Amino acid sequence: METICIKNGRVFSGYDEPSKIADVLIKDGKVAEISATPIAAGEARIIDAAGQWVMPGFIDNHTHYDGELLVAPGLGESVRHGVTTVIVGGCSLSFVYADVDDCCDMFTRVEAFPREILYPILKDEKTWSNPREWLAHLDGLNVGPNIASFIGHSDIRARAMGIDRSLSATETPTRDELDAMKKMLEEALDAGFIGVSMQHNPWDKMDGRHWSKLLPAAYARGAERRALTAIVRRREAHLQGVPNLVNRVAAFWYMAESSAFFWRKKLKTSMVAMMDLKGDPYIRGVLSGLATFFNKICRADFRMQAFPVPFTVFAKGMDLVIFEEFPTGALARHLARDLKKRNATLTDPEYRKKFKKHYQSRLAPKIWQKDFGDAFVTDAPDKSWIGKSFGEIAAARNQHPVDAFLDIVVDLDDRVS
Template sequence: MTYDTIINGGRWFDGTGSASSIRNLGITDGVVVEISSGPLEAGPDTEVVDARGQWVVPGMVDIHTHYDIEVLDGPGLPESVRHGVTTIMIGSCSLSTVHLDAVDAGDIFGRVEAIPRQHVIDAVTEHQTWASAAQYVDALERLPLGPNLAAFIGHSDMRAATMGLDRATRPDQRPSAAEQSRMESMLTEALDAGFLGMSSQQLLFDKLDGEVCRSRTLPSTYARARELRRLNSILRRRARVLQSGPDITHPQSLVSQALSSLGVGRPQLKTSLLSAADIKAIPAVIHGMGPLARAINKLGGDFRWQHLPVPFEVYADGIDLVIFEEFGSGAAALHLADAVARDELLRDEDYRRQFRKEYEAKWGPRVWHRDFFDAEIVECPDASIIGKSFGAVGQERGGVHPVDAFLDLVLEHGTAIRWRTTISNHRPELLKKIAVEPGVQLGFSDAGAHLRNMAFYNMGLRFLRHAHDAELAGTAFMTMEHAVHRLTGELADWYGVDAGHLRVGDRADLVILDPAHLDSDLDDYHESPVEQFGGLSRMVNRNDACVSRVMISGRTVVESGEPTALLGAERTGSFLRVGQRVAPRPAPRSGPRPGPLTETGDERAVATAT
């Protein structure tokens, strides 16, 4: 047999959780065609990769991103791919761009996901040639996709496109019978096009951008039970997924959404809910999440929590951080786009009094722990306060209240003062317990969003480090095979897409990583300008020594931690339709490299999964 690539001597994981072993892999035309304990014979044109001492694992699956905008102008998505992610799911949190026009997309994505609103408008205006879900998929497949994509259709997208953004965000408005029918048709069309399901949102501190509807919550939050039941019934019949976020201010909504997964006298509803987190502000709640999921699934549901398996550390420039949206005075400041008006508000004593009151109200559901002593200043024109907390600065200034110290510094330095805090997942022992919960999925990276606030692009590598460190210390909480499975095949199988495995006959989407470099470099802070966002500097991860190679469809898109010229220039990834196997995109055999490929890719759905 002639091979395009041979990978020799690596510790091979197949993504199913089965035992790993030292193997040699042969790849031809983008497919794994041989896995052998013995040597494979190289031909004259075979690339031979020495993987001795390294792990060869399936490409990781990221189940929760907001790359819907970035993929249009930067389809290589290198920040995820360089860390071993080869399959990316878009359309999370009720947000997608299947039916919205450009301005409404800017209003919905801009503030909620901290993506520059004008860029959203420009990108959708330039690329939007679609008027249906199937046409949207065709448009994606005309791009030089780096990773594979799978998609949810967003409820806010459908609702705003059907009712108009203004009516869709008014509490006294309901969709007419014709509008409800139109949303149901949109959902059905998306499922027919191979979408994963629908994402919705009940979380009330996701606020709109723009002028007309500014500071209203997302359209999906205004839907009543009947509207959602009718949409969910379509998902039930088609065995597709509902991804949602509950209203944490009303914990009963969380339990209600979890229970809706049950199929009592009807099909079960596959439900993926945000999120299992060890929240500093409510430390007891995490202990009930695993038992709740196990109980629902034992009763016949198909329910999963999404979980970020690393500390949830966030950064902020001044007051620009989504956690302030969860209480009135914080949201009031973020409502004001004009810097002069915002500064005037921050000086107002009545406003400060209200902020202090809400800061000190420690009871009740919340995400932020509201402790300015647990908020470290990391950048500031005044170097004397770097490394200190806002609370400590207040003490040094004569016992100033932490809120006043924070607001004073924001007034002094604006967005030039940068600070950080960890809001959840701060206890390593609890992270170990969450990691083995069968009702928990590892995900929720939010990749592509909150560009100045967080960077979890390498969360999979950091999770593998956590498991590997425990194994080396003799305190293993799971096998490495199980850890790899949780990031790969387990996710792909549950969502029904062709990814996450590395066996004979599978597409050669794989990562070669050096376990010796699963180290502290994975935690380091870096920034990098994003050309398609006007040079905005975003938080990124840089641990290039860890990832030796990433291959998608058997073609090398990352080498020694760095994206190759291929990534984003030629198409290696595909749109993954639920229940369909996808043939790989083999490399050209001879002649010059082709430019971006343009066929729709429907011909690559070669078989239907049973």
């Protein structure tokens, strides 16, 4: 294998140390030396990296490329940004055990992936029904980055209990069904999966035949979850989870589950997600403090997943998951498949009264800051709206921002974004 010497670049080693101008020697595909003084390269191929950054490939630990992998396995959008490893199967969702219909219904609404696109892809491609068969299918693809995967709790729950029972708040798995879930998790870990992903969030809902039901994993009770995390702990694998983003109490469950109380080992755990929110400026500090407490005092191995840069959310009409965090918004989303009924609801004065109450509440925990003055039109039939906030449009129409927004949604639906 070729020996390479990368010279004069600013090296970010990946360790907890400052960057530095250095040479990097690579032998047999591995980093052999990093030196701030020039390395005698000998016969090595020289790459002059002056003015460039030199660093290990990035690991993107939260993607939902499960569907895209099947049709565009090069994942060029990630690779061109220096990502060399992506992790799929997060948030309780993987395409391993469940059948095509169940996979689509669990995935498409949560991840805003059009069902009419994903369904035929899975129908054509999904020949596997266990982890090793899924991996064998990946081996036949021209994959760009390295791929690692969680096994999704919703995936194995739907397979073990059947989709109907897995979506019932009153049903718990039988002993045989729980044993089947445990066996599926063990099989996934044996095949090289990195752990299990779980889900508590009431925002994330089913598409298709079970429209607006929560994901299967969200109906699981503590005993079922602990039966699975006991395996992950014993195998020194990884737990990834999504807490309840409305009341956030489940965040404590993940922190406690990670902790090494008494005789038990710590559990490697990551949770979605550390955010610096406009709508809740204190939550970042609170979660950071709690995580520090559990890691230092309770000997946990707990990490928060975080976004690397500030971001802006884009939506068409009300097709945006953050409306799920309050009841009137969730109702509008639930009625999205019957626009006549939805529009009648959105124009009902009593509904609008409740929507305004939810919109104006300053006490409820929130991801969205609930400020139409901070929501801007990017496209609409009336081009004069582009660049204006819904608050500005409401003022020009002498309306409350909620009334203006709901009127626009009724009139234009997804033609306004």
